[in-house]
Amino acid sequence: MNTKNLLFAFVAISMLAFSACNQGNSSNASSKIKTEADSVASALGFSIGENMSKQFGELKSEVIANGLVDAFNGVKNPLFETPQTADMAIRTYLRKKNENAQDSTITEKPKAEKNAKIENEADSIALALGFSIGENMKKQFANLNPKITANGLMDAFDGKEIPLYANLEDADLAIRTYMRKESELVAQKNLKTGEEFLKKNAKNSKVQVTESGLQYEVLVEGDGEKPTAASTVEVHYHGTTIDGVVFDSSVDRGETIQFPLNGVIAGWTEGLQLMSVGSKYKFYIPSDLAYGPRGLGGAIGPNSALIFEVELFDIVQ
Secondary structure (H helix, E strand, O other), X not given: OOHHHHHHHHOOHHHOOOOHHHOOOOOOHHHOOOOHHHHHHHHHHHHHHHHHHHHHOOXXXXXXXXXXXXXXXXXXXXXXXXXXHHHHHHHHHXXXXXXXXXXXXXXXXXXXXXXOOOOOHHHHHHHHHHHHHHHHHHHHOOOOOHHHHHHHHHHHHOOOOOOOOXXXXXXXXXXXXXXXXXXXXXXXXXXHHHHHXXXXXXXXXXXXXXXXXXXXXXXXXXXXXXXXXXXXXXXXXXXXXXXXXEEEEHHHHOOOEEEEHHHOXXXXXXXXXXXXXXXXXXXXXXXXXXXXHHOOEOOEOOOOOEEEEEEEEEEOO
């Protein structure tokens, strides 16, 4: 089971693409609903809680909620060193549960407690789930209040009716609408930032600009053959955003890669045809020649301009 996908499903994201445990919760004034974003945070918590309670209803929602808030705020998981070990523990717990292993399940729904403590294996799994949700939420919903989401999650676990929305479907619609608006704002910002960067970069005497808007800099000029759009090539590459975040690198992996030029982004298809075998170029690729308004997720948001250093080793065919 892919736990990460499972967690995204809990917040209905699958339809779209989705303190140590002594910290206070709903009594905190910062968790009051004051804005549209707060109402979406509450809806998100209910959506997570409704789905999680069906599969993890025996766990302490307070522990899950506290883990969520801690992860969102950058607190290190006190029980698991890495997200991978936490996910492995969750998968193991689910497997045991599905096999009706009595040593890892709780048959009675725990009584809600403020400042819930870690007392057994199930509690450690609840914390791991909370951290996984919080880490994913921070990536997808960085502008939301995690305490409000945590409170919504606990209320859903307790069987309370969702506030502000007539039903969970309306809440999920609000979440999707919010995500779309946020994505549009990010896309507009990225487009403007990319255009400003490329405009300034084009003034560099070492940078050449093609008719399509692709910019490139010759780092090493080879003397071999040049590929065509139908060629399959062997290359090393190092890809970053315009602010230097590395999102992919065959150089870092220590192995070259082969791919057909008609199966990559337009900036690569055009740029590689400018290179001779033995060359190394640096490409500055406008968003419309990269992944466009949809982006690719992770560091490559919508309308992101990208930078690639590419070394052409061979034309395979």
